[in-house]
Amino acid sequence: MIDKKSARERIEHLKKVINKYRYERLVLDKEGISPDAEDALKKELFDLELKFPELVTPDSPTQRVGGKPLKEFKKVRHFDSEGKEARMISLNDAFSEKDMEDWLERLENYLGRKYDKGLYCDLKMDGLAIQLDYEDGLLKQAETRGDGLWGEDVTQNIRTIEAIPLKLVGDFPKKLVVRGETVLTKKEFDRINREQNKKGEKIFANPRNVAAGSIRQLDPAVTAKRRLGFYAYGIVGSTEGYFKKYPTHRDEYEALESYGIKTNLAKGIVAASLQEVFKFHKDVLAKRDGLEFEIDGIVVSVNDNRVRETGGIIGKAPRAAIAYKFSPREATTIVEEIKVQVGRTGALTPVAVMRPVNVGGVTITHASLHNADEIERLGLKIGDTVIVSRAGDVIPQITKVLKEMRGGKEREFKMPSRCPVDGSKVVRDGVAYRCSSKICGARHRESLYHFVSRGAFNIEGLGPKIIDRFLEEGLIVDAADIFSLQKGDVAALPRFGEKSAENIVNEINERKKITLARFIYSLGILHIGEETANLLAQEISGKVSSPKDLLRAIRGFNLEKLQEIQDIGPKVAESIFGWFREKRNEKFLEKLDEAGVVILRDKMQATSDKLAGKTFVLTGTLESLSREAAKEKIRELGGTTSESVSKNTDYLVAGSEPGSKYEKAEKLGVKIIGEAELLRLIKQ
């Protein structure tokens, strides 16, 4: 629990930084940090103010909407359908089901009763809010939100948008004030950016920026060239007549459609409960990428317009509506500590431990900082506020340090000069720092994990957790001991049953036979990954049927001979040469021999030259066969597979949900084929 004094300090910082970014974005049309990151800061501020209401000041960003209107446009005030002044306000944000429950509870407390007349749910489009004033069915004026009170008169620009009717149809009222969002479709956004690129001009960051920029163009001709869309989300009014005509929010949508103004009526729902709202939120998230325009959440408001009016305004947002946003693609949090991990190769990797934060639907607490150089590049100190995102929507990464958020208590991080696991000296090797001890406990343990991993011995059911326990209990000391494990020894451990012990021992025995390539890979020799292990195996296959044979075979190569092998240069040769000359490793191979490890003859030769000379790269998920199986098939037919796309690639095989390789292949003009076509190629 945060005390009031630190809360006050934090609030001051947050306000200063948020205001700076808002000014840059709204007045200078420039993007300092992403909207998601800004939202995260605002959310933290909002929560702190909720906890300490006495710390709320009138200048807090939570207490205002929009920014100052630009000088160039005429400033206009916002009025409703009845000519009454009606501020254009924004919505508060919710990011979780808990936030939504809190919101409804606050509303009901205010109303003094339960609310059960339905919650209208609409998509929350990511564009620019606009008010349209119609008189006698004709578009008279259009305004941006501005600061909520005073907006900008952008009528000339709005008139160029085809999606907005200049003349209403049907049974429209004499005066009608409509609010909605101008948006840019993703397709149109791509088209504009392609054009910008061709002209050598700057690329826009997102559709919302382009939509906003287009509306606030002084030259309407520019706006006209950008085909903007418009979706209305409300009619503004507050008199008895208004409530009679439109008792519910949904009625407004239906009326708007009948007047010829587009809404997302067909995509919205009236939810009877929060549960239904949550379901809608999930459904929309699943469909998000398929929509033609960007959305960043859903808008939930009470369907009963009288209640909506009664709810009034809290701060500068309506009490009876809220934006339930999707979990952001990036967020801000605080680095509380930097841990140092020691890997299989002895490399020391700094890892940031952060205050938990939700990014893309999962809670992030750790992010690798890779190496000391990366920390320096970021300028990161312990205690800093940072922006985290997920590379490829998966791997957490710190993208930016918000140095303006520093309070003076941040600490510099220094790479330890002694290994945190065994205290050996740390030496620098390129950008990496390594523990100098080859028998460092961490290295040993990581080597064991590697030994049983999928590309190596592939012993299922024997993961890091179990290995740790075997090590702790003294059941094993090195990898070779794994093959001598007895069912009884395992079953004797606490929390291990007869059955699970049997399964593990059986699995281990089944894996005693292994291909040469896998065996070489499993040894964890520096610089020898799957590919190099394959090449090395091809070179000596046929002569090797046991670990000891391998030792003999490799000892037959000197440094020069090793380098004659394809893709092996001085560094890799040195690594192999050195490994097989170490007494410890020699003993280890002998021990594996005695434990009954047998090396199979690789049946690696191609059975056909159907695909000879062709290089394949695979991406995404295949339906009928695993990626590993597909690769094997390709190799059998004489083709080659690789992990990265280049102009030497002949085919990119794209399954569902392909990664970044897809775009790269497109850019390089590499032929992209689907699974069906691959199957046709490998059949026959």
Added chain:
DNA sequence: CGTCCTCGAGTTCC
């Protein structure tokens, strides 16, 4: 010696 291709290694969360 410089430039391009690749491979290896490290990493997170469910």
Added chain:
DNA sequence: CTCGAGGACG
């Protein structure tokens, strides 16, 4: 997935 660096090649 991304970065760094090893290796091939001109």
